[in-house]
Amino acid sequence: MKVINAVGRKIKHLIGSNYDDESNNLALTEKESAILEQITDRLFCERRSKNPTCREVTPIGHIHQVDTWDCGLSCIEMVINWLQSNTWHATQEEKEEQRRWMMDFVKTKSLWTIDLVILLQQMLQLPVDSNSLTSSCSYVFCSNRFGVDESYNNLHYYKDAFSEDELRVKRLFVQAEQLKLPLMQVSHMSLNILIEIISRENVVAIVLLDNTIYNQQSNSSSAETTSKIHDQSDLSYSGHYVVLCGISREKNDIKTATMNSRKDDDAETCNYCLVVKNPGIWKETELVTPSLFDKSWRAKGTDKDVIFVAKNV
Secondary structure, three states: OOOOOOOOOOOOHOOOHHHOOOOOOOOOHHHHHHHHHHHHHOOOOOOOOOOOOEEEEEEOOOOOOOOOOOOHHHHHHHHHHHHOOOOOOOOHHHHHHHHHHHHHHHHOOOOOOHEEEEHHHHHHHHOOOOOOOOEEEEEEEEEOOOOOOOOHOOOOHHOOOOHHHHEEEHHHHHHHHOOOOEEEEEOOOHHHHHHHOOOOOOOOEEEEHHHHHHHHHHOOOOHHOOOOOOOOOOOOOEEEEEEEEEEOOHHHHHHHHHHOOOOOOOOOHEEEEEEEOOOOOOOOEEEOOOHHHHHHHHHOOOOOOOEEEOOOO
């Protein structure tokens, strides 16, 4: 597995001059630029035009999770449906059959990101109208750790199934390496890199967040989410997957994101917000401040996991 050696290589032709101006506040350091280059080389994704719009969002449908544990499966479903949007229109019965197949495939309710990577790879290879999706997209799984952090056994969220999870996760990483799946260990992945990639056209990301942080500071969590996510009353960490599909600089969107993150001390200073598909709520789209998303993403327990998926059009 390839560990990113983030040496200083400037790639201004990839970043574009518009990301150096003050209005976007997303200028990358040399280390970030080097990491960005290696990720985008795998994704084959192009930057948008040099004149960014107020909303740089990839349109992707929202799917609500069925149970308290299957947010990751819902995120995979969103991505697969998005990739198939021009070739396959599933009936409700077919959607339910697909969900049952996914549950049978993962064989666990304690999902780690490597479970989702193996599932995604398998679903991309399934025939759709006599063709697979492998030629119509690219993806890469980035994390600051490949394997199992033994200290997670002390987190209540992981504790009950940790021994079983540890064996399965190690086996799946070996399988992924044997299959030469696109995995990149990145020790210095930043929010700037994440945003620079998902603001590109036809790119989304499945991101692992700490829901205890994400929900405590977000008004949008409220009662509509509590029945479909893990009980967090006694948790120091609660993993939750969402799909990040773009950013918005529209004033009303930023205002909404700020209001939804009132406890976030940095919320009022941002000049853009993140556009999220959250399977834990019924709302089609969620708007989140960068600082709240970043705190939730870099919390202990997430390993800063992210699966980037780019659609070839």
